[in-house]
Amino acid sequence: LKTDFELVVTFDWHSYARVILPNTYSRAVCGLCGDADGDPANDFSTPDGHQATGELQFGDSWKVAEVPGCWAGCTDGCKVCTEAEKRPYRGDKHCGLLVKKGGPFAACHDVIDPQPFFSDCLFDTCLYEGHQETVCRSLSAYVTACQSEGVAIKPWRTAAFCSLVCPPHQHYELHGPTCPPTCHGQTEPEPCEMSTTNATSTTEGCFCDAGFLRSGDHCVPLARCGCIHDGRYYKAGEDFLPDPRCFQRCSCRGAGTVECWPTEGCGEGEVCAVRDGVRGCYAHECGRCEVLGVVSYRTFDGRPLAFAGTCAYVLATVEVDGPQDPLAPFLVEVEKESGEGGRKGVRKVVVNAYGVTIGMGKGEEWEVDGERHLLPLALAEGALTVSQEGTHRVLLTQGGLKLLYDGDSYVVLTLPVAYHGRTRGLCGNFNGDPGDDLSTPEELGAAWGTLTPTCTHGDPPPTCPVDKLGPCAVLLEKTGPFVGCHGVVDPHEHVASCVQEQCGQPGAATLCRSLQAYAAACQAAGGQLQEWREATKCPFSCPPDTVYELCGQRCSGTCAGLLATPPCSHKCFEGCRCRDGFLFDGADCVPMDQCGC
Structure with missing residues (x-):
């Protein structure tokens, strides 16, 4: 910049x-x-x-603000590596390469002093217990500084040391251009002065193969380059709304061709606004469908359902009208538990979208297309991401679908208003009318369940007196731990489901599941949840090498996060984080030097 x-x-x-x-x-x-x-x-x-x-x-x-999930770190007794602990990293296989006479960076030593970079490298590498990626980033920082001064660095990466893997249609260059060819530059000149001191500066990184140009973060052939409209670049096939009132839609047909046509503006319940740099028609409210325990559901249109089936059910799906339909198809299924051995709740959530099938089981279990992977993960070229947020799994898609599963009995599925009237399943049709959502167990089971010898669609749950709130009333207390959530999530709906759950299976375990569901909904919506488990006698146990946090970001504290920026939601959720010096490797906490590749 x-x-x-x-x-x-x-x-x-x-x-x-x-x-x-x-x-x-x-x-x-x-x-x-x-x-x-x-x-x-x-x-x-x-x-x-x-x-x-x-x-x-x-x-x-x-510090400029309280960012959810961030903490100041150590306050007393911060780890400081001794010179003896730093010594193993002074060699050529680690930080010593920076200051090696005759090494790949020697030509830069008289231009930029390597000692500050060397000291920083030793400090970071020692704290991260020799993790190679830490060394690579320290060396890369020195390379960037040297190349900005026009210094020619010798090759320093190898297949076994700090290798750089490039995306499709790209290759690594040590001395690449600071202003590589882009689709944007084919239609009008663009300023590209990356250095203030030397016109011969180069930069290392991934560059497009011959015959390809950079289009955003991808490399494409010239024929697939996008368009320039009002000084902004759009990818081929991208639609956009240039009019500040959204009364005109344009489409980049590729090769610099832009087609525009008038529209009727935004629909009912939408507002024309710019969000994340993109102008569009955005819903005032997204559709929310929830599984709220053993028998309680709430459809997109707000209809409460009491349904005790223990089979696999279609929670929501959409059928698109051919390739021109802008909606992304998806299928979300939930498998309920039979209750054998005292188990209750949601056994598994399955999501199919963008050609990928994600299975999220109870506890820490999950899989992609039948194979286990480590979270967080971006799939389908980033169109679908899955992350572990506290005790919850959060799935996001490019089409706007968001699903949160707490690994027990709470599931919330959120859809943008573009799916209004187009969904089917237990969550209803999302048309604004709760009256046409199915309601009886017979209707629900027959329409959206898969009956097997090991499951039943269940008998109707008992009718419960809604005026007897009992222990569920804690959700409504004006001075209670959930008061900071009332402004973002209406507690009355959760109270009703809590009463229904207590009626069918009274007890502390059922109550804690209901309270945990509201806590998850609160934090997902950005509410200010207060410490609630001690006051409500809902204990939370963490596995070895972890500590409980009311508001943490487990997603970023992973081994995968050492290698690349993880696809996290940036919200904070309660759960367990690894103690200092450890990172999540799947469901386990391991020392940083035991992280994989």
Whole structure:
């Protein structure tokens, strides 16, 4: 990123960020980067102008917001590697390659001092117990700095050391162009000054093969390049709404051709707005369908259902009207437990979308097309992602489908308004009319269940007095632990299902399942859940090497997250996180040096 006042910001999408400012900003800036006055001794200034007593106090003083799931880290007794612990990483197979005389970076030593990079590499690599990806990122940061000064780095990556795997139609180059050919540049010039000091700068990375051009984050043949409209680039086949009132729709037909036609604007319940940089018709409210325990359901249109079937059922599906239909097809099924051995709830959730079948079982079990994988994972070229968020699995699709399963008895399926009137299954047709959703067990089981010798569609659950809230009333308490959720998730619907569940199977275990369902819905919607388990006597146990958190981001604390940015929802959920020095490798916590590849 470069501005007209010569601010240059570089970020490698992982761990290296660099800010360059002209000298005119000396003593006029503040923050973690200091005041740029040439004196490193006063760089620990806090926002109130005082000098911090240490790095921890200094770093915490510049925190800009409370980000859900983030924590300050260690407060006392922070691990500091001794020189003896750093010694194994001083060799050529680790950080020592940075300062090796005659090594691949030697030509840069007189231009950029490698010692600060070497010290940082030792610090990080020791804390991450020698994980190679940590070394690679440290070396890559030095390469970026050197190449920005026009220094020619010698080859340093090998098949066994810091190898870079490129996407389809791309290849690795050590000295690639800072401004590679793009589809955008074929139709109009684009500014591309990545260096402020040397016109001969190069950069390493993945570059398009011969005959291909960069289109967004993909490489495509020239014939499949997109279009420029009002200065913005659109991929071939991409539709967009250029009119601020959404009364015009355009489509990029490829090869620079844009076709536009008038529309009637947004539909009922929609608003024309820009979200995540994209203008479109967005729903005021998305459709939500929930499985709320053993017998309770709520359709997209808000109709409560009491259904005790123990078979596999279609929760929701959609049939598209040919290849021109903009809706992405999907199928969501739930398999209920029979109750044998005291087990109750949802045994398994199966989602089929974008040609991939995801099976999420009770507890930590899940699979893709019948094979086990580690979370988090992006599938179908990023069109579908699955992540572990606290105790929950969260599945997101490019078409707007979102599913959360708490691994026990709560499932919530959210759809955008584009699916209005198009769905079928236990969740109903999402047409705004709860009256035409099926209601009796006979109708539901016959229409959407698969009857086998080991399951039944069940007898109608008992009719429960809705005025006797009993222990479920804690969800409504104005001073209770769930009050911070009331503004984002209506508690009355969950109270009704809680009463229904208690009526059929009273007891603490059933109550805790209902409360956990509301807690999950609250955190998924961004509510402020307070500590609730101790007050309601719903204990939560964590496996070895983990600790309980009310608001954490387990998704990012994984071995997979060391290698690439994981597809996380960025919401916080309660659950167990690995203790310091450990990361999730599947369902287990392992020391960082035991993470795989």
